[in-house]
Amino acid sequence: MPKAKVTLSGSALRDLRGIRAWYAEEGVADVGTRLVADILTHIEQLTDHPDSGRVVPEFQQPFLRELIHLPFRIVYRHDPGQVRVVRIWRSERRLRLPPGVDDAPNR
Numbered sequence: 001m002p003k004a005k006v007t008l009s010g011s012a013l014r015d016l017r018g019i020r021a022w023y024a025e026e027g028v029a030d031v032g033t034r035l036v037a038d039i040l041t042h043i044e045q046l047t048d049h050p051d052s053g054r055v056v057p058e059f060q061q062p063f064l065r066e067l068i069h070l071p072f073r074i075v076y077r078h079d080p081g082q083v084r085v086v087r088i089w090r091s092e093r094r095l096r097l098p099p100g101v102d103d104a105p106n107r
Contacts (some may be wrong), residue, residue, distance in 0.1 A: 004050040006043060006083045015088040016040075019072075039088060042069045046076065046083045 008016075016036050023032025045052060047066075053065035056075060067074040068091065075087040 002081065003047045004078070004081055006082045006085070008085045009087075010029075012085040012088050019088070035078050039069050039072065039074065042067055043076075043085055045075060046078075050078045050083045073094075 015038075016039065019037050020032040023029060023035065038107040051065065053074070053076065055062055056064045056066050058091075065076055065078055067076070071091050071096050073087070073089050073091050074085060075089070076083050076085045
């Protein structure tokens with residue numbers, strides 16, 4: 001099976017920077033750095049297993065999935081041959097996605 005190309009959206013990159021910044025402000029920058037590295041490692045599994053996350057319950061669209069990396073949700077869109085991580089949010093936050101993410105995939 002061919003590997004999927006995995007990319008991170010601008011919003012996902014901002015989320016990761018925000019996670020790291022929050023822990024730095026709390027005086028535990030090393031925790032934030034380690035957590036971001038662990039999240040990125042978790043995302044790497046999508047290269048070989050793009051359907052390994054569950055369908056996002058709020059939307060019930062088979063192409064919109066999430067990995068749980070407590071206390072975060074890693075939300076991604078899986079289209080043929082590619083995965084795009086769109087948000088990395090604390091799991092208790094309501095999910096809102098950037099415009100166009102919840103559109104039907106081009107198949």
